[in-house]
Amino acid sequence: MTTLLEVSGLSTHYVAARGTRVTRAVEDVSFSLEAGRTLGIVGESGSGKTTLALTLMRLLPPGARIASGSVRFEGEDIFTKSNSEMRAIRGKRMAMILQDPMASLNPLFTVGDQIAETLRAHEQMPRRGAWTRARDLLAAVRIAVPERRVGEYPHEMSGGMRQRVVGAIAISCEPKLLIADEPTTSLDLTIQAQYLQLLREIQRERDLAMIFITHNLGIVAKMCDDVAVMYAGRLVEFGPVRRIFDAPAHPYTRALIESIPRLGDPTARLTAIDGQPPDPAALPPGCAFHPRCPLVVDRCRVEAPPEVRVAVAHHARCWLASERPT
Amino acid sequence: MSDSRVLPAVQAEVLPLPGRWSGLRTGHLPVLPIAILGILILTAIFANVLAPSDPEVGTLTDRFKPPAWVDGGSRAHLLGTDHVGRDVLSRLIFGARVSIVVGFLAVIVAGAIGTTLGILAGYLGGWVDQVIMRLTDTWLALPALTFAIFLAAILGPSVMNIVIILSAVYWTRYARVIRGEVLSLRERDFVRLAVVAGCSKWTIMRRHILPNVLNSGIVLATLMLGVVIVTEASLSFLGVGVPPPKPAWGLMLADGKKGLMAGYWWLTVLPGLCIVLMVLSANLLGDWLRVKLDPQLRQL
Numbered sequence: 231m232t233t234l235l236e237v238s239g240l241s242t243h244y245v246a247a248r249g250t251r252v253t254r255a256v257e258d259v260s261f262s263l264e265a266g267r268t269l270g271i272v273g274e275s276g277s278g279k280t281t282l283a284l285t286l287m288r289l290l291p292p293g294a295r296i297a298s299g300s301v302r303f304e305g306e307d308i309f310t311k312s313n314s315e316m317r318a319i320r321g322k323r324m325a326m327i328l329q330d331p332m333a334s335l336n337p338l339f340t341v342g343d344q345i346a347e348t349l350r351a352h353e354q355m356p357r358r359g360a361w362t363r364a365r366d367l368l369a370a371v372r373i374a375v376p377e378r379r380v381g382e383y384p385h386e387m388s389g390g391m392r393q394r395v396v397g398a399i400a401i402s403c404e405p406k407l408l409i410a411d412e413p414t415t416s417l418d419l420t421i422q423a424q425y426l427q428l429l430r431e432i433q434r435e436r437d438l439a440m441i442f443i444t445h446n447l448g449i450v451a452k453m454c455d456d457v458a459v460m461y462a463g464r465l466v467e468f469g470p471v472r473r474i475f476d477a478p479a480h481p482y483t484r485a486l487i488e489s490i491p492r493l494g495d496p497t498a499r500l501t502a503i504d505g506q507p508p509d510p511a512a513l514p515p516g517c518a519f520h521p522r523c524p525l526v527v528d529r530c531r532v533e534a535p536p537e538v539r540v541a542v543a544h545h546a547r548c549w550l551a552s553e554r555p556t
Numbered sequence: 557m558s559d560s561r562v563l564p565a566v567q568a569e570v571l572p573l574p575g576r577w578s579g580l581r582t583g584h585l586p587v588l589p590i591a592i593l594g595i596l597i598l599t600a601i602f603a604n605v606l607a608p609s610d611p612e613v614g615t616l617t618d619r620f621k622p623p624a625w626v627d628g629g630s631r632a633h634l635l636g637t638d639h640v641g642r643d644v645l646s647r648l649i650f651g652a653r654v655s656i657v658v659g660f661l662a663v664i665v666a667g668a669i670g671t672t673l674g675i676l677a678g679y680l681g682g683w684v685d686q687v688i689m690r691l692t693d694t695w696l697a698l699p700a701l702t703f704a705i706f707l708a709a710i711l712g713p714s715v716m717n718i719v720i721i722l723s724a725v726y727w728t729r730y731a732r733v734i735r736g737e738v739l740s741l742r743e744r745d746f747v748r749l750a751v752v753a754g755c756s757k758w759t760i761m762r763r764h765i766l767p768n769v770l771n772s773g774i775v776l777a778t779l780m781l782g783v784v785i786v787t788e789a790s791l792s793f794l795g796v797g798v799p800p801p802k803p804a805w806g807l808m809l810a811d812g813k814k815g816l817m818a819g820y821w822w823l824t825v826l827p828g829l830c831i832v833l834m835v836l837s838a839n840l841l842g843d844w845l846r847v848k849l850d851p852q853l854r855q856l
Contacts, residue, residue: 287752289751289752314756317754317755317756318754319754320751320752320753320754321752321753321754321755322754325752325753326749326752328745328748328749328752329745330745333744333745333746334745334746334748334749335746335749336746336750336763336764336767336768337746337768338767338768339767344746347750347753347755347763348753348754348755351753351754351755351759352754396749399749399753
């Protein structure tokens with residue numbers, strides 16, 4: 231296993247009103263990802279998940295600044311690349327699946343054309359070769375009758391199929407890393423399950439590393455090897471998926487797991503996390519989670535906790551977390 | 557990992573490519589507008605063969621002859637003659653040439669300039685947008701006809717100058733509309749996906765933005781065709797358009813106006829009819845194209 235992606239001390243801020251208002255969307259995030267593994271990034275809306283993904287692709291909107299840290303992808307520093315070098319990486323070595331399959335395809339071109347576009351941009355393939363390969367890619371994402379579907383327009387397909395096409399575009403140039411930003415939120419549940427299964431299979435077949443951004447812990451449990459829990463721009467807990475579910479070290483992670491609806495236990499009431507996620511432009515002092523934390527102690531209110539090693543490859547940012555025997 | 561299982565035999569067979577315009581071959585053609593426009597274009601091309609007499613030289617003794625089917629009309633001048641005895645039919649035939657050349661060229665040139673600037677402003681944003689849109693605002697603040705007259709006075713009357721003037725006056729309409737369209741397009745996910753897939757700005761503008769604004773461009777162009785032809789007529793009427801002996805529908809309309817009160821209706825009604833037919837056909841054709849170019853409407 232080789233380290234494919236190494237993120238250390240990464241901070242991304244949104245600067246508004248001539249620098250007088252700074253939103254710390256991503257703050258001091260570090261993790262690493264090995265080839266063929268899946269990392270799930272979970273957190274509430276606004277916790278910085280998407281900003282983190284965009285920072286990895288270096289596709290930040292104007293107003294966003296990478297304040298510190300580094301991202302090493304296949305041993306190369308992403309932030310020192312020129313724009314055109316970055317374009318050669320995007321789509322080719324690092325691909326991304328966006329949220330909405332309905333809007334992700336250009337309505338004016340056949341899906342074959344759109345898959346071929348990426349191939350032709352990165353691999354200088356002739357039109358005919360790219361077209362034939364687009365057909366094969368549709369077969370790879372389990373679309374029936376690909377030789378007919380390849381010539382169809384997006385509107386002739388269902389949402390699930392379009393999302394598969396987006397998947398086909400993503401894997402067209404054999405990337406090493408696939409970032410999926412809530413790829414199934416707009417699909418219905420049965421289609422969701424099929425699509426996740428498909429991603430899993432493709433990953434196994436191609437030794438693909440995946441970053442799976444979601445707020446659905448059920449999906450994380452099914453899909454991921456490691457989990458990173460984000461709260462207010464920070465990684466509050468990072469570890470192998472089994473550890474996180476069996477022995478969560480951070481109270482926020484514990485609360486998230488408790489708020490998953492469980493079938494077959496009608497007596498248990500659904501618990502919700504009290505309060506609102508903090509405004510990332512005006513974070514509370516100390517630990518950002520302290521106003522909502524059930525276990526809050528005085529120290530949490532004044533001093534932000536450092537990253538503590540809980541177990542092998544399991545870290546948390548909490549004053550109450552400490553190394554415990556597994 | 558075994559790629560061969562997922563991608564079986566890449567070179568096994570080659571799929572036929574669908575033709576670029578395959579979608580246009582099916583469906584109901586708007587027969588009437590195409591026929592009218594086709595006739596007008598053919599008339600313009602073969603004007604020197606079709607016209608029964610010289611459109612620029614008249615016989616003063618044959619002034620104000622009515623069309624052949626009216627009392628006093630003759631076979632020699634099927635659609636009558638004007639105030640200097642020129643054959644109206646011949647003038648209409650040669651006028652088609654002027655109107656079509658001026659109308660189409662001006663609409664296309666204005667469209668090309670306006671669409672390009674609109675896409676650049678909308679997609680690149682920032683100072684490019686500021687410069688282009690402030691220029692457009694300033695341009696739009698000038699009254700179109702006065703501005704056209706001013707340009708005509710500088711450039712002098714000729715058919716090519718009319719094309720330049722009309723394009724220079726009307727590109728702003730395209731720039732405005734197209735920029736607005738691009739602003740919403742560039743936030744669409746398929747554009748973002750293209751960025752994520754590593755396409756350059758220019759590729760995205762060419763492949764994803766341009767084809768998606770083309771529909772609006774075409775619809776706008778058909779509307780502009782009418783405006784342009786009418787402006788050309790106005791310029792001719794004011795004496796700064798197509799230079800007088802040359803036949804242009806607008807010029808004929810202006811000349812015929814003097815005879816309208818005296819009952820010489822054919823001098824205004826006939827060129828007017830030609831303008832209406834051409835603008836109407838262009839509009840109908842544009843509407844059909846709009847539907848045809850939209851894959852979602854194509855199936856209906």
